[in-house]
Amino acid sequence: MAELQSSANALCFAFRGGEMLVRVDADAVRVPRGREVATLLDAGTPIPAGDVGGAECVALAVEGEAHAPEGMEFRGLRGLHAVLGADEFRMAGRASQILEWDRAHRFCGRCGSPTQPGPEPLARACTGCDAVHYPRLSPAVLISIIHQNRILLARGPQFTPGMYSVLAGFVEPGESLEETCIREAREEVGVEIAEVRYVASQPWPFPSQVMIAFTSTYAGGEIVPQPGEIEEARWFTVDEIPMVPAPLSLSRTLIDRFVREQGGDPAALRDPRSPPA
Ligand SMILES: [Zn+2]
Structure with a gap:
């Protein structure tokens, strides 16, 4: 329950491929809160990504077929450079890299067995050989x-x-x-x-x-x-x-x-x- 509550308030960096979901208001483009994208959150597995100015952030991969909720759109990350604040853009980049790493490390590169999250944040452990895989730069x-x-x-x-x-x-x-x-x-x-x-x-x-x-x-x-x-x-x-x-x-x-x-x-x-x- 506590987890649900925190996801609802978290800034949600949701990516469909290379595009990120943003709320587009008349005067600003901003990152939605979890409660604004509850259907997407429920369908996916949000990954804790840190915080921006004290606000918790999650990274979320959404399906290729998913539509943007009303008032929102998916936009290319590069184009968001100029419209998001510097800290939010930095987090958007971090979220996109975390998701890319998570997607590409479902299986162990050493033995081929499936991996699972753990034993610490931003790590995936192999279920076959215990190798732990971290994001690479x-x-x-x-x-x-x-x-x-x-x-x-x-x-x-x-x-x-x-x-x-x-x-x-x-x-x-x-x-x-x-x-x-x-x-x-x-x-x-x-x-x-x-x-x-x-x-x-x-x-x-x-x-x-x-x-x-x-x-x-x-x-x-x-x-x-x-x-x-x-x-x-x-x-x-x-x-x-x-x-x-x-x-x-x-x-x-x-x-x-x-x-x-x-x-x-x-x-x-x-x-x-x-x-x-
Ligand atoms: Zn392995």
């Missing part, structure tokens, strides 16, 4: 490479046309984050870097990453784009910066930092959401 680095008054930006074949960004890459087994930066710069654009320095990190729930941003300085080599990975890579002065990722992304944080250091105004940069010039 994939760390990835972002690297800005600066050479005097220029920054190296590159574009991948999957980018929005005209958009460039800093280099990015996944950490491989056995590497420090700084070593990943050095390897990625060498592989993706053929240049050597030095003075690799930590700037910031950010959870990135698409689907289960944590991004770690570094700055570095150019230390040698000619730009040679890696076939298949990098379509074009170039040096840009602050006045030449092309379309770049939207604010709030950590890539953009690195680019804005360079622009500020060069006396420019990051607010003047164009991103894929800017109106056409």
Whole structure:
């Protein structure tokens, strides 16, 4: 009974695939409380996900066929970045990763037996071999490479046309984050870097990453784009910066930092959401 009561008041981060249920009022988009989505809660298995500003939160997977209750809609997580508060968006990302992990670990990766929740929150234990499985994150680095008054930006074949960004890459087994930066710069654009320095990190729930941003300085080599990975890579002065990722992304944080250091105004940069010039 106590559990029911707490679910009724909890903020409910309900996902249908990659889309999250939100209540859309005239003036705001917000995360529904459990009691507003009681039918969905009854049909599923809510997972405790922590709290936001003292309010308990649950993550809930809903069936692909489920309809949104009246006054609510399912929306893509990326699009909610700009409309939810920072803490709620962070919890939405956490909830989506917990659900993805829960869904993908119904069976033990070691022996193939079914798993069950426990022995602690955010764990699933194997019923066959007792292995305990926890959510995994994939760390990835972002690297800005600066050479005097220029920054190296590159574009991948999957980018929005005209958009460039800093280099990015996944950490491989056995590497420090700084070593990943050095390897990625060498592989993706053929240049050597030095003075690799930590700037910031950010959870990135698409689907289960944590991004770690570094700055570095150019230390040698000619730009040679890696076939298949990098379509074009170039040096840009602050006045030449092309379309770049939207604010709030950590890539953009690195680019804005360079622009500020060069006396420019990051607010003047164009991103894929800017109106056409
Ligand atoms: Zn097992």
